[in-house]
Amino acid sequence: MEWTLARRCAAMNASAIREILKLAEQPGVLSMAGGLPSPHGFPVEALREASAKVLRDTPREALQYAASEGHGPLREWVAAHLESRGLRVDPAQVLVTSGSQQGLDLLGKLLLDAGSAVAVESPSYLGALQCFGVFEPRWAPLEGDEDGPHPDALREAARERAARPRFAYLLPNFQNPTGRLMGDARRDALAEAALAAGVPLLEDDPYGELWYDAPPPAPLAARRPEATVYLGSFSKVLVPGLRLGYLVAPPALGPKLLQLKQAADLHTGGYAQRVVAELVRDGLLERHVPTLRARYGAQRDAMAAALRAALPPGCAWRAPQGGMFFWLRLPEGLDATALLPRALQAGLAYVPGAPFYAARADARTLRLSFVTLDAAQIAHGVATLGRLLHAALAERDGLDGRRAGEVPMAADAAATVNARAASRSMLPQEAP
Amino acid sequence: MEWTLARRCAAMNASAIREILKLAEQPGVLSMAGGLPSPHGFPVEALREASAKVLRDTPREALQYAASEGHGPLREWVAAHLESRGLRVDPAQVLVTSGSQQGLDLLGKLLLDAGSAVAVESPSYLGALQCFGVFEPRWAPLEGDEDGPHPDALREAARERAARPRFAYLLPNFQNPTGRLMGDARRDALAEAALAAGVPLLEDDPYGELWYDAPPPAPLAARRPEATVYLGSFSKVLVPGLRLGYLVAPPALGPKLLQLKQAADLHTGGYAQRVVAELVRDGLLERHVPTLRARYGAQRDAMAAALRAALPPGCAWRAPQGGMFFWLRLPEGLDATALLPRALQAGLAYVPGAPFYAARADARTLRLSFVTLDAAQIAHGVATLGRLLHAALAERDGLDGRRAGEVPMAADAAATVNARAASRSMLPQEAP
Numbered sequence: 001m002e003w004t005l006a007r008r009c010a011a012m013n014a015s016a017i018r019e020i021l022k023l024a025e026q027p028g029v030l031s032m033a034g035g036l037p038s039p040h041g042f043p044v045e046a047l048r049e050a051s052a053k054v055l056r057d058t059p060r061e062a063l064q065y066a067a068s069e070g071h072g073p074l075r076e077w078v079a080a081h082l083e084s085r086g087l088r089v090d091p092a093q094v095l096v097t098s099g100s101q102q103g104l105d106l107l108g109k110l111l112l113d114a115g116s117a118v119a120v121e122s123p124s125y126l127g128a129l130q131c132f133g134v135f136e137p138r139w140a141p142l143e144g145d146e147d148g149p150h151p152d153a154l155r156e157a158a159r160e161r162a163a164r165p166r167f168a169y170l171l172p173n174f175q176n177p178t179g180r181l182m183g184d185a186r187r188d189a190l191a192e193a194a195l196a197a198g199v200p201l202l203e204d205d206p207y208g209e210l211w212y213d214a215p216p217p218a219p220l221a222a223r224r225p226e227a228t229v230y231l232g233s234f235s236k237v238l239v240p241g242l243r244l245g246y247l248v249a250p251p252a253l254g255p256k257l258l259q260l261k262q263a264a265d266l267h268t269g270g271y272a273q274r275v276v277a278e279l280v281r282d283g284l285l286e287r288h289v290p291t292l293r294a295r296y297g298a299q300r301d302a303m304a305a306a307l308r309a310a311l312p313p314g315c316a317w318r319a320p321q322g323g324m325f326f327w328l329r330l331p332e333g334l335d336a337t338a339l340l341p342r343a344l345q346a347g348l349a350y351v352p353g354a355p356f357y358a359a360r361a362d363a364r365t366l367r368l369s370f371v372t373l374d375a376a377q378i379a380h381g382v383a384t385l386g387r388l389l390h391a392a393l394a395e396r397d398g399l400d401g402r403r404a405g406e407v408p409m410a411a412d413a414a415a416t417v418n419a420r421a422a423s424r425s426m427l428p429q430e431a432p
Numbered sequence: 433m434e435w436t437l438a439r440r441c442a443a444m445n446a447s448a449i450r451e452i453l454k455l456a457e458q459p460g461v462l463s464m465a466g467g468l469p470s471p472h473g474f475p476v477e478a479l480r481e482a483s484a485k486v487l488r489d490t491p492r493e494a495l496q497y498a499a500s501e502g503h504g505p506l507r508e509w510v511a512a513h514l515e516s517r518g519l520r521v522d523p524a525q526v527l528v529t530s531g532s533q534q535g536l537d538l539l540g541k542l543l544l545d546a547g548s549a550v551a552v553e554s555p556s557y558l559g560a561l562q563c564f565g566v567f568e569p570r571w572a573p574l575e576g577d578e579d580g581p582h583p584d585a586l587r588e589a590a591r592e593r594a595a596r597p598r599f600a601y602l603l604p605n606f607q608n609p610t611g612r613l614m615g616d617a618r619r620d621a622l623a624e625a626a627l628a629a630g631v632p633l634l635e636d637d638p639y640g641e642l643w644y645d646a647p648p649p650a651p652l653a654a655r656r657p658e659a660t661v662y663l664g665s666f667s668k669v670l671v672p673g674l675r676l677g678y679l680v681a682p683p684a685l686g687p688k689l690l691q692l693k694q695a696a697d698l699h700t701g702g703y704a705q706r707v708v709a710e711l712v713r714d715g716l717l718e719r720h721v722p723t724l725r726a727r728y729g730a731q732r733d734a735m736a737a738a739l740r741a742a743l744p745p746g747c748a749w750r751a752p753q754g755g756m757f758f759w760l761r762l763p764e765g766l767d768a769t770a771l772l773p774r775a776l777q778a779g780l781a782y783v784p785g786a787p788f789y790a791a792r793a794d795a796r797t798l799r800l801s802f803v804t805l806d807a808a809q810i811a812h813g814v815a816t817l818g819r820l821l822h823a824a825l826a827e828r829d830g831l832d833g834r835r836a837g838e839v840p841m842a843a844d845a846a847a848t849v850n851a852r853a854a855s856r857s858m859l860p861q862e863a864p
Binding site: 008009012044047051055062099127131198242265270 | 698
């Protein structure tokens with residue numbers, strides 16, 4: 001029997017790095033590769049109580065089919081919550097989604113034809129690249145600096161009207177993977193450039209509440225509400241396993257988004273929505289999120305100290321002001337993908353940076369998560385990384401021009417990974 | 433700001449019938465329009481216990497990110513359960529989805545390019561038509577009889593190789609909307625024709641366990657496992673509000689389906705999967721589903737008796753052997769969409785049949801659900817329908833050739849509905 005696959009599947013490939021990272025699940029490997037929040041931060045007792053209450057008070061409503069838009073009280077809470085962030089939102093604009101990942105899928109369906117340009121940060125969130133990739137776009141990567149993409153890059157990407165991006169996908173707060181926070185002035189400049197260039201914005205904000213020094217500036221959506229879709233999530237501030245996110249769209253997009261939501265999964269589970277509505281109504285997040293900030297902030301500090309102590313000269317990184325990740329750039333001649341098998345052998349997992357780039361990957365980059373490990377584990381893992389990099393640099397210099405990724409020790413694995421990493425279509429899905 | 437929508441959105445329109453059916457939610461209206469299971473049939477106490485157990489024993493695992501494939505024990509249960517239905521399945525072939533509706537979305541992404549042909553029963557499940565419609569297919573409706581689509585219709589649809597359908601979407605068991613059960617010989621003949629014609633099958637089976645007279649024949653997937661994707665759901669046998677379904681695909685499709693699942697929503701909620709795994713492991717469905725059969729079977733009988741008593745001559749219907757729906761064909765000259773506003777005025781809601789057709793709608797058809805109303809409500813609602821139809825027939829005959837939908841009483845509303853129902857792109861999403 002012959003199954004004919006859609007054309008979009010031709011560009012989808014299994015992730016070589018994902019396969020390698022399966023080794024990270026073996027005992028003895030410290031993983032800084034994940035994008036998972038710490039399960040120690042889950043408010044389990046509050047969830048137990050809310051769950052029991054929902055199944056006691058409104059079991060049949062919670063377990064029946066429900067409105068595609070989402071549970072009314074939850075949509076109202078989202079609108080009120082975003083007002084405190086500077087966004088004025090009508091609850092009718094809020095669409096509850098099955099994680100904010102589903103929001104990306106719905107927006108891809110809504111806005112992308114095959115060949116449509118999509119402007120993305122360089123690097124950007126892997127799961128978004130994979131999600132939008134299903135709709136066969138043309139990537140328009142935006143060069144930037146430590147403050148975010150350059151407004152000029154957005155203007156340039158939109159210069160030819162026919163090739164104008166359908167949207168720019170941006171993560172202003174503690175971006176995955178770089179941890180970068182976009183400053184207030186840059187936000188203004190980007191919102192301005194987007195308006196002038198006629199490019200709408202998708203603002204993805206899963207980490208905005210996880211700030212460790214000071215709250216981030218107001219969202220892009222607060223500056224250009226009619227030209228921005230804002231995506232939020234309960235995965236990082238509460239728990240991921242209920243799969244609850246939301247998007248806030250300009251009213252003109254609402255009806256089509258709702259039809260796409262119906263077609264995709266009818267609606268997001270009513271039980272999960274009611275449990276979370278119960279928790280947030282009761283003010284849980286106001287009590288809970290500060291504990292996450294304290295926990296993750298301390299771990300961020302531990303990783304910064306460990307990196308300062310262990311890394312060889314020539315490594316570039318900055319401590320993030322929030323979120324979950326450090327972004328590290330290795331010295332010249334080192335390749336993070338090529339080094340990964342050796343890191344795993346030494347008992348450390350990280351995610352190479354290459355797959356986070358829609359194009360023109362910087363092979364010297366890698367991402368380290370600090371949220372699931374304690375300070376001692378962080379120190380131990382970073383020390384392992386430091387030794388590995390010192391050794392690789394010695395080999396680089398001693399081997400007279402041969403690159404670290406090609407040293408005999410890991411030659412086969414590295415060659416395989418490199419060959420596949422070179423293909424843009426290889427973008428793996430991260431953990432997430 | 434200018435939002436450019438994807439081309440696929442142009443064919444999507446809000447449902448006029450859905451708008452009209454909002455009136456069904458008003459007090460005093462008996463709704464036979466829904467596709468919802470009865471909330472009285474939810475095993476609430478068992479769900480309470482399973483939920484408490486999951487949040488007590490494995491809270492952090494249940495609330496963390498989880499595998500995109502689904503929860504291992506649940507996949508194993510699905511495989512074992514399907515074996516009892518005649519299907520031999522490796523748990524590795526099972527992909528847990530956010531309701532079986534999401535399975536349809538993933539399969540549309542996997543198999544459909546714009547312009548691909550899709551063979552569908554005529555009529556078929558509205559939510560599938562809407563879901564596949566997002567991928568801009570060309571419909572190949574299969575004519576059939578009370579036993580299902582004609583195998584010759586499938587052969588004919590695949591006659592030209594270039595226009596061969598990417599798949600045939602079939603609901604063999606107590607189909608939504610017609611309630612039709614496909615017989616054993618017809619299943620063989622269709623599986624044979626599909627193989628000969630080179631057309632894979634998507635077998636959607638949400639109602640297979642809800643049989644009231646005798647269990648249905650073995651699934652199509654048991655006859656052609658390499659050429660069939662089978663979709664199942666916990667929505668009708670357990671509860672819809674946890675949004676749990678699954679699909680079983682030939683191994684060759686697994687990796688791409690998994691990547692599409694990751695891109696769509698990363699994974700289905702682990703909490704919901706663990707609660708359901710807990711329930712089914714404990715044998716709940718073996719105890720619970722027979723109570724649903726008894727309840728719904730009695731309601732099916734009540735509706736059959738009421739229809740026999742109340743309907744005017746010239747109406748055609750058969751009592752379904754399972755599922756949730758009666759399918760009614762009105763006498764010549766009557767239009768179910770045109771009559772709907774009058775039915776709502778009289779206190780009864782149903783779903784006109786027209787939107788269930790991908791093409792060439794039969795305007796005389798309508799769907800009645802018997803699962804959410806008790807016997808007295810069923811008798812009352814069907815009596816209302818009977819009076820309405822008697823009156824419409826009298827008007828039809830008295831008004832000498834003018835059609836019931838055009839009688840002055842409901843002229844405006846009916847004209848609006850008719851005009852919009854004429855467009856194939858108007859396919860509304862049902863309740864589901």
